[in-house]
Amino acid sequence: MYLPDHFSETRPEKLHALIQANPLGALVTHSANGLDANHIPFELLAEQGVEGSLQGHIARANPLLQQLTEGMPVLVIFQGAQGYVSPNWYPSKHETHQQVPTWNYQVVHAHGRLRLRDDERFVRxxxxxxxxxHEVRSEQPRPWKMTDSSADYISRMLAAIVGIEIEIEQLVGKFKLSQNKAPADIAGAAAGLEARGHAVLAQAMREAEDGA
Structure with missing residues (x-):
């Protein structure tokens, strides 16, 4: 990943926070069949290991299962807020006409090694x-739980999936938030994004400018 210094985010708490807020990761693997990507909701265990660990599951019917090997290197990509930035939102554009469009975004790449956890206790x-x-996040008035279904049904559903665990060896964060722009241009771009429903990205830009 191309990573200019001014877009690099290295603080573990910031990287972990993005993963926790955006848990659907793209699991990228490479096997004899070539590159593959599967989109999986992960649980981050931030205190487990040096950089944390990720736990998730895949369908037993997924052909990926036949390609996975114990300890194989993998990459998981997590994407946070993102949006198009128009040059028209920069005050300096109207003075110099020397601005171009761009795209602001936050991503974290988690590099690690994969373990298969094909046991019912882990998956349950x-x-x-x-x-x-996620039931709490979705603000359900009566959150669903496994005991809402019969034990036999849940057992059958659990038998159809296999757990995976990734020991994170390296976290790489790129928070492209207009840090290379003048304060007035950052403010203008943040306001333009916020007006178009990108409040999270706009707030991230303001925090980056303040060093938060």
């Missing part, structure tokens, strides 16, 4: 935790 615990977390 993972699904329970993911369910609790």
């Amino acid at each position: 615990g993972l699904v329970a935790r993911l369910t609790r977390s």
Whole structure:
């Protein structure tokens, strides 16, 4: 990933926060069949290992399962806020006419090694935790839980998936938030994005300018 210094984010708490807020990761693998990408919701265990670990599951019917090997290197890409930035939002554009369009975004690349966790206890615990977390996020008046279904049905569903765990060896963050622009241009671009529904990205730009 092309990573100019002014867009580099290295603070673990910031990288972990982006993953936790955007848990659907693109798991990129390379095998004899070539490159593949699967989109999986992950649970981040920030305190496990040096850089944290990721846990998720895939369908037993997914051909990916036959391509995975214990300890194979993988990449998981997490994307946060993103949006198009028009030159018209920069005050300096109207003075110099020397600005061009760009795209602001936040991404984290998690590099690590994969373990297969094909055991019912691991998968059951993972699904329970993911369910609790995301039912709360979706603001359900009566959050769904596994005991809402019969034990036999849940057992059949759990048997159809396989757990995976990735020990993170390196986290690379790119927060492209107009840090290379003048303060007035940052403010103008943030206002333009916010007016078009990109409030999270606009706030991230303001925080980056303040060094937060």
